[in-house]
Amino acid sequence: MKKYLLLCCTFLFLFLVLTSCGSEPEEPVYKSYKWELSNLTAEGFNAELVNSGFNEAANTGYIYSIVIIRNGRIAAEKYFQGRSPSSFQTIRSVSKSFLSALYGIAVEKGIISLDKKLMDYFPEYKQNITDPRVNNVTIDHLIKMRAGFKGDQEFYFTFTNSSDWVKTILSSQLSFDPGSRMQYSTAGTHLLSALLTSACGKSTFDFAKENFFGPCGVDVRNWLKDPQGNYFGGNDIYLTTRDMAVLGLIYMNNGMLDGKRIVPQDWVAKSLVTYSGSSIIPWGNLNKVGYGYLWWLGEVNGYKIFSAIGFGGQFIFCVPSLNLIIAIQSFPNSDWTTADQQERNILNIIANYFLPAAQ
Structure with missing residues:
Protein backbone atom coordinates (compact mmCIF):
# COMPACT_ATOMS: atom_id res chain seq x y z
CA MET A 1 0.00 0.00 0.00
CA LYS A 2 2.85 2.36 0.88
CA LYS A 3 4.54 1.59 -2.45
CA TYR A 4 1.28 2.37 -4.24
CA LEU A 5 0.87 5.71 -2.46
CA LEU A 6 4.52 6.59 -3.13
CA LEU A 7 4.07 5.79 -6.82
CA CYS A 8 0.92 7.95 -7.02
CA CYS A 9 2.65 10.87 -5.32
CA THR A 10 5.62 10.55 -7.68
CA PHE A 11 3.38 10.65 -10.76
CA LEU A 12 1.45 13.63 -9.32
CA PHE A 13 4.68 15.51 -8.63
CA LEU A 14 5.98 14.88 -12.15
CA PHE A 15 2.65 15.97 -13.64
CA LEU A 16 2.70 19.27 -11.72
CA VAL A 17 6.32 19.95 -12.66
CA LEU A 18 5.75 19.25 -16.34
CA THR A 19 2.56 21.30 -16.59
CA SER A 20 4.06 24.26 -14.72
CA CYS A 21 7.12 24.25 -16.98
CA GLY A 22 4.91 24.42 -20.05
CA SER A 23 2.99 27.53 -18.99
CA GLU A 24 4.26 31.07 -19.44
CA PRO A 25 3.61 33.70 -16.74
CA GLU A 26 0.74 35.91 -17.76
CA GLU A 27 1.57 39.44 -18.87
CA PRO A 28 -0.30 42.14 -16.95
CA VAL A 29 -3.22 43.60 -18.85
CA TYR A 30 -3.15 47.40 -18.87
CA LYS A 31 -5.93 49.79 -19.77
CA THR A 90 9.52 56.90 -17.89
CA ILE A 91 8.16 60.21 -19.09
CA ARG A 92 10.63 62.09 -16.87
CA SER A 93 9.49 65.65 -16.07
CA VAL A 94 6.37 65.41 -18.19
CA SER A 95 5.24 63.92 -14.87
CA LYS A 96 5.26 67.46 -13.45
CA SER A 97 2.37 68.53 -15.67
CA PHE A 98 0.40 65.48 -14.55
CA LEU A 99 1.15 66.50 -10.95
CA SER A 100 -0.20 69.97 -11.73
CA ALA A 101 -3.49 68.41 -12.88
CA LEU A 102 -3.71 66.47 -9.61
CA TYR A 103 -3.24 69.71 -7.68
CA GLY A 104 -6.05 71.36 -9.61
CA ILE A 105 -8.35 68.51 -8.60
CA ALA A 106 -7.17 68.66 -4.97
CA VAL A 107 -7.72 72.42 -4.80
CA GLU A 108 -11.27 72.09 -6.14
CA LYS A 109 -12.01 69.38 -3.58
CA GLY A 110 -10.84 71.68 -0.79
CA ILE A 111 -7.98 69.37 0.15
CA ILE A 112 -5.32 71.98 -0.55
CA SER A 113 -5.11 75.77 -0.75
CA LEU A 114 -2.26 77.41 -2.66
CA ASP A 115 -1.70 80.05 0.03
CA LYS A 116 -0.91 77.44 2.70
CA LYS A 117 2.63 77.19 4.01
CA LEU A 118 4.67 74.17 3.00
CA MET A 119 5.76 73.40 6.57
CA ASP A 120 2.15 73.19 7.79
CA TYR A 121 2.20 69.70 6.22
CA PHE A 122 5.55 68.55 7.56
CA PRO A 123 5.65 69.26 11.32
CA GLU A 124 7.86 66.20 11.84
CA TYR A 125 10.65 67.88 9.86
CA LYS A 126 10.59 71.35 11.48
CA GLN A 127 13.56 70.50 13.69
CA ASN A 128 15.64 69.75 10.58
CA ILE A 129 15.29 73.18 8.97
CA THR A 130 18.58 75.06 8.68
CA ASP A 131 17.37 77.94 6.48
CA PRO A 132 14.50 79.85 8.17
CA ARG A 133 13.25 81.02 4.75
CA VAL A 134 11.89 77.50 4.19
CA ASN A 135 9.14 78.43 6.67
CA ASN A 136 7.94 81.09 4.22
CA VAL A 137 7.53 78.75 1.24
CA THR A 138 3.91 78.32 0.10
CA ILE A 139 2.28 75.78 -2.17
CA ASP A 140 1.86 78.60 -4.68
CA HIS A 141 5.63 79.08 -4.74
CA LEU A 142 6.16 75.39 -5.38
CA ILE A 143 3.61 75.05 -8.20
CA LYS A 144 5.22 78.02 -9.99
CA MET A 145 8.86 76.88 -9.39
CA ARG A 146 9.47 80.02 -7.31
CA ALA A 147 10.16 78.42 -3.92
CA GLY A 148 13.94 78.84 -3.95
CA PHE A 149 15.02 75.20 -3.68
CA LYS A 150 18.22 74.34 -5.52
CA GLY A 151 18.15 73.49 -9.21
CA ASP A 152 18.46 70.04 -10.69
CA GLN A 153 22.05 70.05 -11.89
CA GLU A 154 23.21 71.14 -8.44
CA PHE A 155 20.89 69.15 -6.21
CA TYR A 156 18.99 66.37 -8.02
CA PHE A 157 21.39 63.53 -7.23
CA THR A 158 22.01 64.87 -3.72
CA PHE A 159 18.44 64.33 -2.58
CA THR A 160 17.66 61.25 -4.73
CA ASN A 161 20.72 59.44 -3.36
CA SER A 162 19.79 60.22 0.25
CA SER A 163 17.94 57.95 2.70
CA ASP A 164 15.17 60.52 3.27
CA TRP A 165 14.44 62.75 0.28
CA VAL A 166 11.97 65.08 2.02
CA LYS A 167 14.28 65.61 5.00
CA THR A 168 17.25 66.30 2.71
CA ILE A 169 15.29 68.87 0.69
CA LEU A 170 13.75 70.65 3.68
CA SER A 171 17.08 70.82 5.53
CA SER A 172 18.88 72.37 2.53
CA GLN A 173 19.77 76.02 2.03
CA LEU A 174 17.53 77.93 -0.38
CA SER A 175 19.11 79.61 -3.40
CA PHE A 176 16.98 82.77 -3.02
CA ASP A 177 14.05 84.22 -1.12
CA PRO A 178 10.77 82.41 -1.87
CA GLY A 179 8.75 84.14 -4.59
CA SER A 180 11.55 86.42 -5.76
CA ARG A 181 12.31 84.54 -8.98
CA MET A 182 12.06 81.15 -10.71
CA GLN A 183 14.39 78.17 -10.56
CA TYR A 184 13.51 74.80 -12.06
CA SER A 185 13.69 72.31 -9.20
CA THR A 186 12.53 68.70 -9.06
CA ALA A 187 13.26 68.85 -5.34
CA GLY A 188 10.37 71.30 -5.03
CA THR A 189 7.95 69.18 -7.03
CA HIS A 190 8.84 66.11 -4.97
CA LEU A 191 7.69 68.06 -1.93
CA LEU A 192 4.39 68.65 -3.74
CA SER A 193 3.83 64.90 -4.00
CA ALA A 194 4.69 64.25 -0.36
CA LEU A 195 2.51 67.21 0.63
CA LEU A 196 -0.47 65.89 -1.35
CA THR A 197 -0.11 62.53 0.40
CA SER A 198 -0.08 64.29 3.78
CA ALA A 199 -3.08 66.45 2.90
CA CYS A 200 -5.39 63.80 1.44
CA GLY A 201 -4.42 60.83 3.63
CA LYS A 202 -3.60 58.54 0.73
CA SER A 203 -0.66 58.11 -1.62
CA THR A 204 -0.31 60.45 -4.57
CA PHE A 205 -0.66 57.40 -6.83
CA ASP A 206 -3.93 56.31 -5.19
CA PHE A 207 -5.27 59.87 -5.43
CA ALA A 208 -4.23 59.96 -9.10
CA LYS A 209 -5.85 56.63 -9.93
CA GLU A 210 -9.09 57.61 -8.24
CA ASN A 211 -9.38 61.14 -9.62
CA PHE A 212 -7.43 61.25 -12.87
CA PHE A 213 -6.11 58.07 -14.46
CA GLY A 214 -9.14 55.95 -13.59
CA PRO A 215 -11.67 58.39 -15.11
CA CYS A 216 -9.41 58.66 -18.18
CA GLY A 217 -9.35 54.88 -18.64
CA VAL A 218 -5.57 54.75 -18.29
CA ASP A 219 -3.35 52.47 -16.21
CA VAL A 220 0.02 53.86 -15.13
CA ARG A 221 2.62 51.18 -15.84
CA ASN A 222 4.91 52.23 -13.00
CA TRP A 223 5.72 55.18 -10.76
CA LEU A 224 8.88 55.27 -8.69
CA LYS A 225 8.92 56.08 -4.95
CA ASP A 226 11.36 57.52 -2.44
CA PRO A 227 12.63 55.45 0.55
CA GLN A 228 9.69 56.64 2.70
CA GLY A 229 7.18 55.49 0.06
CA ASN A 230 6.29 58.92 -1.37
CA TYR A 231 5.71 58.74 -5.11
CA PHE A 232 8.30 60.74 -7.01
CA GLY A 233 6.86 64.22 -7.46
CA GLY A 234 7.47 65.40 -10.97
CA ASN A 235 9.41 62.46 -12.36
CA ASP A 236 9.32 58.81 -13.35
CA ILE A 237 5.70 58.10 -14.18
CA TYR A 238 5.72 55.32 -16.81
CA LEU A 239 3.20 55.57 -19.66
Whole structure:
Protein backbone atom coordinates (compact mmCIF):
# COMPACT_ATOMS: atom_id res chain seq x y z
CA MET A 1 0.00 0.00 0.00
CA LYS A 2 2.85 2.36 0.88
CA LYS A 3 4.54 1.59 -2.45
CA TYR A 4 1.28 2.37 -4.24
CA LEU A 5 0.87 5.71 -2.46
CA LEU A 6 4.52 6.59 -3.13
CA LEU A 7 4.07 5.79 -6.82
CA CYS A 8 0.92 7.95 -7.02
CA CYS A 9 2.65 10.87 -5.32
CA THR A 10 5.62 10.55 -7.68
CA PHE A 11 3.38 10.65 -10.76
CA LEU A 12 1.45 13.63 -9.32
CA PHE A 13 4.68 15.51 -8.63
CA LEU A 14 5.98 14.88 -12.15
CA PHE A 15 2.65 15.97 -13.64
CA LEU A 16 2.70 19.27 -11.72
CA VAL A 17 6.32 19.95 -12.66
CA LEU A 18 5.75 19.25 -16.34
CA THR A 19 2.56 21.30 -16.59
CA SER A 20 4.06 24.26 -14.72
CA CYS A 21 7.12 24.25 -16.98
CA GLY A 22 4.91 24.42 -20.05
CA SER A 23 2.99 27.53 -18.99
CA GLU A 24 4.26 31.07 -19.44
CA PRO A 25 3.61 33.70 -16.74
CA GLU A 26 0.74 35.91 -17.76
CA GLU A 27 1.57 39.44 -18.87
CA PRO A 28 -0.30 42.14 -16.95
CA VAL A 29 -3.22 43.60 -18.85
CA TYR A 30 -3.15 47.40 -18.87
CA LYS A 31 -5.93 49.79 -19.77
CA SER A 32 -5.22 52.53 -22.29
CA TYR A 33 -7.26 55.42 -23.59
CA LYS A 34 -9.20 54.55 -26.75
CA TRP A 35 -8.18 57.10 -29.34
CA GLU A 36 -10.14 57.67 -32.52
CA LEU A 37 -7.86 56.92 -35.49
CA SER A 38 -7.75 59.09 -38.59
CA ASN A 39 -5.12 59.92 -41.21
CA LEU A 40 -2.99 62.84 -42.35
CA THR A 41 -5.13 63.77 -45.35
CA ALA A 42 -8.39 63.77 -43.42
CA GLU A 43 -6.88 66.03 -40.75
CA GLY A 44 -5.45 68.51 -43.24
CA PHE A 45 -1.73 67.74 -43.11
CA ASN A 46 0.91 67.87 -45.79
CA ALA A 47 1.78 64.16 -45.64
CA GLU A 48 5.10 64.59 -47.43
CA LEU A 49 6.33 67.05 -44.80
CA VAL A 50 5.19 64.84 -41.93
CA ASN A 51 6.94 61.81 -43.38
CA SER A 52 10.10 63.85 -43.88
CA GLY A 53 9.88 64.74 -40.19
CA PHE A 54 9.53 61.07 -39.31
CA ASN A 55 12.66 60.34 -41.35
CA GLU A 56 14.58 63.04 -39.50
CA ALA A 57 13.41 61.55 -36.22
CA ALA A 58 14.50 58.06 -37.27
CA ASN A 59 17.96 59.35 -38.11
CA THR A 60 18.50 60.72 -34.59
CA GLY A 61 18.66 57.27 -33.04
CA TYR A 62 17.24 58.57 -29.74
CA ILE A 63 13.61 59.34 -30.66
CA TYR A 64 11.46 56.30 -29.87
CA SER A 65 7.94 57.39 -30.79
CA ILE A 66 5.88 60.25 -32.23
CA VAL A 67 2.10 60.50 -32.04
CA ILE A 68 0.45 63.37 -33.94
CA ILE A 69 -3.10 64.25 -32.90
CA ARG A 70 -5.39 66.77 -34.54
CA ASN A 71 -9.02 67.53 -33.78
CA GLY A 72 -8.85 64.91 -31.04
CA ARG A 73 -7.90 62.10 -33.43
CA ILE A 74 -4.60 60.35 -34.11
CA ALA A 75 -3.62 61.52 -37.59
CA ALA A 76 -0.30 59.65 -37.68
CA GLU A 77 2.12 57.85 -35.40
CA LYS A 78 5.57 56.41 -35.88
CA TYR A 79 7.64 54.11 -33.70
CA PHE A 80 11.38 53.52 -33.82
CA GLN A 81 13.99 51.26 -32.21
CA GLY A 82 11.53 48.36 -31.97
CA ARG A 83 8.87 50.34 -30.12
CA SER A 84 5.10 50.00 -30.62
CA PRO A 85 1.90 51.68 -29.37
CA SER A 86 2.00 49.41 -26.29
CA SER A 87 5.60 50.32 -25.38
CA PHE A 88 6.05 52.44 -22.27
CA GLN A 89 8.86 54.15 -20.41
CA THR A 90 9.52 56.90 -17.89
CA ILE A 91 8.16 60.21 -19.09
CA ARG A 92 10.63 62.09 -16.87
CA SER A 93 9.49 65.65 -16.07
CA VAL A 94 6.37 65.41 -18.19
CA SER A 95 5.24 63.92 -14.87
CA LYS A 96 5.26 67.46 -13.45
CA SER A 97 2.37 68.53 -15.67
CA PHE A 98 0.40 65.48 -14.55
CA LEU A 99 1.15 66.50 -10.95
CA SER A 100 -0.20 69.97 -11.73
CA ALA A 101 -3.49 68.41 -12.88
CA LEU A 102 -3.71 66.47 -9.61
CA TYR A 103 -3.24 69.71 -7.68
CA GLY A 104 -6.05 71.36 -9.61
CA ILE A 105 -8.35 68.51 -8.60
CA ALA A 106 -7.17 68.66 -4.97
CA VAL A 107 -7.72 72.42 -4.80
CA GLU A 108 -11.27 72.09 -6.14
CA LYS A 109 -12.01 69.38 -3.58
CA GLY A 110 -10.84 71.68 -0.79
CA ILE A 111 -7.98 69.37 0.15
CA ILE A 112 -5.32 71.98 -0.55
CA SER A 113 -5.11 75.77 -0.75
CA LEU A 114 -2.26 77.41 -2.66
CA ASP A 115 -1.70 80.05 0.03
CA LYS A 116 -0.91 77.44 2.70
CA LYS A 117 2.63 77.19 4.01
CA LEU A 118 4.67 74.17 3.00
CA MET A 119 5.76 73.40 6.57
CA ASP A 120 2.15 73.19 7.79
CA TYR A 121 2.20 69.70 6.22
CA PHE A 122 5.55 68.55 7.56
CA PRO A 123 5.65 69.26 11.32
CA GLU A 124 7.86 66.20 11.84
CA TYR A 125 10.65 67.88 9.86
CA LYS A 126 10.59 71.35 11.48
CA GLN A 127 13.56 70.50 13.69
CA ASN A 128 15.64 69.75 10.58
CA ILE A 129 15.29 73.18 8.97
CA THR A 130 18.58 75.06 8.68
CA ASP A 131 17.37 77.94 6.48
CA PRO A 132 14.50 79.85 8.17
CA ARG A 133 13.25 81.02 4.75
CA VAL A 134 11.89 77.50 4.19
CA ASN A 135 9.14 78.43 6.67
CA ASN A 136 7.94 81.09 4.22
CA VAL A 137 7.53 78.75 1.24
CA THR A 138 3.91 78.32 0.10
CA ILE A 139 2.28 75.78 -2.17
CA ASP A 140 1.86 78.60 -4.68
CA HIS A 141 5.63 79.08 -4.74
CA LEU A 142 6.16 75.39 -5.38
CA ILE A 143 3.61 75.05 -8.20
CA LYS A 144 5.22 78.02 -9.99
CA MET A 145 8.86 76.88 -9.39
CA ARG A 146 9.47 80.02 -7.31
CA ALA A 147 10.16 78.42 -3.92
CA GLY A 148 13.94 78.84 -3.95
CA PHE A 149 15.02 75.20 -3.68
CA LYS A 150 18.22 74.34 -5.52
CA GLY A 151 18.15 73.49 -9.21
CA ASP A 152 18.46 70.04 -10.69
CA GLN A 153 22.05 70.05 -11.89
CA GLU A 154 23.21 71.14 -8.44
CA PHE A 155 20.89 69.15 -6.21
CA TYR A 156 18.99 66.37 -8.02
CA PHE A 157 21.39 63.53 -7.23
CA THR A 158 22.01 64.87 -3.72
CA PHE A 159 18.44 64.33 -2.58
CA THR A 160 17.66 61.25 -4.73
CA ASN A 161 20.72 59.44 -3.36
CA SER A 162 19.79 60.22 0.25
CA SER A 163 17.94 57.95 2.70
CA ASP A 164 15.17 60.52 3.27
CA TRP A 165 14.44 62.75 0.28
CA VAL A 166 11.97 65.08 2.02
CA LYS A 167 14.28 65.61 5.00
CA THR A 168 17.25 66.30 2.71
CA ILE A 169 15.29 68.87 0.69
CA LEU A 170 13.75 70.65 3.68
CA SER A 171 17.08 70.82 5.53
CA SER A 172 18.88 72.37 2.53
CA GLN A 173 19.77 76.02 2.03
CA LEU A 174 17.53 77.93 -0.38
CA SER A 175 19.11 79.61 -3.40
CA PHE A 176 16.98 82.77 -3.02
CA ASP A 177 14.05 84.22 -1.12
CA PRO A 178 10.77 82.41 -1.87
CA GLY A 179 8.75 84.14 -4.59
CA SER A 180 11.55 86.42 -5.76
CA ARG A 181 12.31 84.54 -8.98
CA MET A 182 12.06 81.15 -10.71
CA GLN A 183 14.39 78.17 -10.56
CA TYR A 184 13.51 74.80 -12.06
CA SER A 185 13.69 72.31 -9.20
CA THR A 186 12.53 68.70 -9.06
CA ALA A 187 13.26 68.85 -5.34
CA GLY A 188 10.37 71.30 -5.03
CA THR A 189 7.95 69.18 -7.03
CA HIS A 190 8.84 66.11 -4.97
CA LEU A 191 7.69 68.06 -1.93
CA LEU A 192 4.39 68.65 -3.74
CA SER A 193 3.83 64.90 -4.00
CA ALA A 194 4.69 64.25 -0.36
CA LEU A 195 2.51 67.21 0.63
CA LEU A 196 -0.47 65.89 -1.35
CA THR A 197 -0.11 62.53 0.40
CA SER A 198 -0.08 64.29 3.78
CA ALA A 199 -3.08 66.45 2.90
CA CYS A 200 -5.39 63.80 1.44
CA GLY A 201 -4.42 60.83 3.63
CA LYS A 202 -3.60 58.54 0.73
CA SER A 203 -0.66 58.11 -1.62
CA THR A 204 -0.31 60.45 -4.57
CA PHE A 205 -0.66 57.40 -6.83
CA ASP A 206 -3.93 56.31 -5.19
CA PHE A 207 -5.27 59.87 -5.43
CA ALA A 208 -4.23 59.96 -9.10
CA LYS A 209 -5.85 56.63 -9.93
CA GLU A 210 -9.09 57.61 -8.24
CA ASN A 211 -9.38 61.14 -9.62
CA PHE A 212 -7.43 61.25 -12.87
CA PHE A 213 -6.11 58.07 -14.46
CA GLY A 214 -9.14 55.95 -13.59
CA PRO A 215 -11.67 58.39 -15.11
CA CYS A 216 -9.41 58.66 -18.18
CA GLY A 217 -9.35 54.88 -18.64
CA VAL A 218 -5.57 54.75 -18.29
CA ASP A 219 -3.35 52.47 -16.21
CA VAL A 220 0.02 53.86 -15.13
CA ARG A 221 2.62 51.18 -15.84
CA ASN A 222 4.91 52.23 -13.00
CA TRP A 223 5.72 55.18 -10.76
CA LEU A 224 8.88 55.27 -8.69
CA LYS A 225 8.92 56.08 -4.95
CA ASP A 226 11.36 57.52 -2.44
CA PRO A 227 12.63 55.45 0.55
CA GLN A 228 9.69 56.64 2.70
CA GLY A 229 7.18 55.49 0.06
CA ASN A 230 6.29 58.92 -1.37
CA TYR A 231 5.71 58.74 -5.11
CA PHE A 232 8.30 60.74 -7.01
CA GLY A 233 6.86 64.22 -7.46
CA GLY A 234 7.47 65.40 -10.97
CA ASN A 235 9.41 62.46 -12.36
CA ASP A 236 9.32 58.81 -13.35
CA ILE A 237 5.70 58.10 -14.18
CA TYR A 238 5.72 55.32 -16.81
CA LEU A 239 3.20 55.57 -19.66
CA THR A 240 2.78 54.78 -23.34
CA THR A 241 3.11 57.71 -25.74
CA ARG A 242 -0.60 57.54 -26.55
CA ASP A 243 -1.59 57.62 -22.88
CA MET A 244 0.86 60.43 -22.19
CA ALA A 245 -0.90 62.49 -24.89
CA VAL A 246 -4.24 62.23 -23.07
CA LEU A 247 -3.13 65.02 -20.71
CA GLY A 248 -2.67 67.30 -23.71
CA LEU A 249 -6.14 66.44 -24.99
CA ILE A 250 -7.66 67.28 -21.61
CA TYR A 251 -5.95 70.67 -21.44
CA MET A 252 -6.78 71.46 -25.07
CA ASN A 253 -10.43 70.89 -24.12
CA ASN A 254 -10.38 73.02 -20.96
CA GLY A 255 -10.24 70.06 -18.61
CA MET A 256 -12.77 67.80 -20.35
CA LEU A 257 -12.34 64.32 -21.82
CA ASP A 258 -15.14 62.65 -23.77
CA GLY A 259 -17.74 64.81 -22.07
CA LYS A 260 -16.37 64.19 -18.57
CA ARG A 261 -14.86 66.86 -16.37
CA ILE A 262 -11.37 65.67 -15.37
CA VAL A 263 -9.53 68.87 -14.40
CA PRO A 264 -11.30 72.08 -13.26
CA GLN A 265 -11.62 74.59 -16.10
CA ASP A 266 -10.34 77.52 -14.06
CA TRP A 267 -7.26 75.49 -13.06
CA VAL A 268 -6.47 74.80 -16.71
CA ALA A 269 -6.74 78.52 -17.47
CA LYS A 270 -4.53 79.51 -14.53
CA SER A 271 -2.01 76.79 -15.35
CA LEU A 272 -1.35 78.25 -18.79
CA VAL A 273 -0.58 81.79 -17.61
CA THR A 274 3.07 82.88 -17.60
CA TYR A 275 4.26 83.52 -14.04
CA SER A 276 7.96 83.43 -14.87
CA GLY A 277 9.98 83.58 -18.05
CA SER A 278 11.86 85.61 -20.60
CA SER A 279 10.50 87.33 -23.68
CA ILE A 280 14.06 87.95 -24.88
CA ILE A 281 16.12 84.75 -24.51
CA PRO A 282 14.84 81.81 -26.63
CA TRP A 283 15.43 78.14 -25.94
CA GLY A 284 16.10 76.62 -29.33
CA ASN A 285 12.97 77.13 -31.42
CA LEU A 286 10.92 78.12 -28.36
CA ASN A 287 10.52 81.89 -28.07
CA LYS A 288 8.91 84.01 -25.33
CA VAL A 289 9.69 81.21 -22.91
CA GLY A 290 7.37 81.15 -19.91
CA TYR A 291 6.32 78.89 -17.06
CA GLY A 292 2.86 78.38 -15.60
CA TYR A 293 1.65 75.80 -13.11
CA LEU A 294 4.28 73.16 -14.04
CA TRP A 295 3.75 73.75 -17.78
CA TRP A 296 6.16 75.35 -20.26
CA LEU A 297 4.74 78.17 -22.38
CA GLY A 298 5.92 80.18 -25.36
CA GLU A 299 5.83 80.52 -29.12
CA VAL A 300 7.19 78.34 -31.93
CA ASN A 301 7.01 79.62 -35.52
CA GLY A 302 4.76 82.38 -34.23
CA TYR A 303 2.22 79.94 -32.76
CA LYS A 304 1.40 80.14 -29.05
CA ILE A 305 2.07 76.75 -27.47
CA PHE A 306 2.04 75.02 -24.12
CA SER A 307 4.10 71.94 -23.49
CA ALA A 308 5.06 69.36 -20.91
CA ILE A 309 8.77 68.64 -21.37
CA GLY A 310 10.81 65.81 -19.89
CA PHE A 311 14.54 65.15 -19.70
CA GLY A 312 16.03 63.91 -22.96
CA GLY A 313 13.07 64.71 -25.19
CA GLN A 314 9.75 63.65 -23.69
CA PHE A 315 7.08 66.03 -24.99
CA ILE A 316 3.36 66.76 -24.92
CA PHE A 317 3.47 69.69 -27.33
CA CYS A 318 0.16 71.52 -27.75
CA VAL A 319 -0.80 74.19 -30.31
CA PRO A 320 -4.34 75.41 -29.57
CA SER A 321 -4.74 77.48 -32.76
CA LEU A 322 -4.01 74.39 -34.88
CA ASN A 323 -5.91 72.00 -32.59
CA LEU A 324 -2.67 70.01 -32.62
CA ILE A 325 -0.94 67.76 -30.08
CA ILE A 326 2.41 66.09 -30.67
CA ALA A 327 3.50 63.50 -28.11
CA ILE A 328 7.07 62.22 -28.24
CA GLN A 329 9.14 59.77 -26.20
CA SER A 330 12.92 59.56 -26.46
CA PHE A 331 15.97 58.04 -24.81
CA PRO A 332 15.65 59.26 -21.19
CA ASN A 333 19.07 58.50 -19.68
CA SER A 334 21.54 60.90 -21.30
CA ASP A 335 23.85 63.30 -19.45
CA TRP A 336 22.66 66.88 -18.88
CA THR A 337 24.29 68.39 -21.97
CA THR A 338 23.23 65.61 -24.34
CA ALA A 339 19.67 65.61 -22.99
CA ASP A 340 19.36 69.35 -23.60
CA GLN A 341 20.61 68.90 -27.17
CA GLN A 342 18.12 66.08 -27.78
CA GLU A 343 15.28 68.32 -26.59
CA ARG A 344 16.39 71.22 -28.80
CA ASN A 345 16.72 68.93 -31.83
CA ILE A 346 13.22 67.57 -31.30
CA LEU A 347 11.83 71.11 -31.12
CA ASN A 348 13.66 71.79 -34.37
CA ILE A 349 11.94 68.82 -36.06
CA ILE A 350 8.57 70.03 -34.79
CA ALA A 351 9.24 73.57 -36.04
CA ASN A 352 10.64 72.58 -39.44
CA TYR A 353 8.30 69.73 -40.36
CA PHE A 354 5.22 69.10 -38.23
CA LEU A 355 4.03 72.67 -37.71
CA PRO A 356 4.42 73.67 -41.38
CA ALA A 357 2.64 70.44 -42.35
CA ALA A 358 -0.38 71.44 -40.27
CA GLN A 359 -0.84 74.92 -41.72
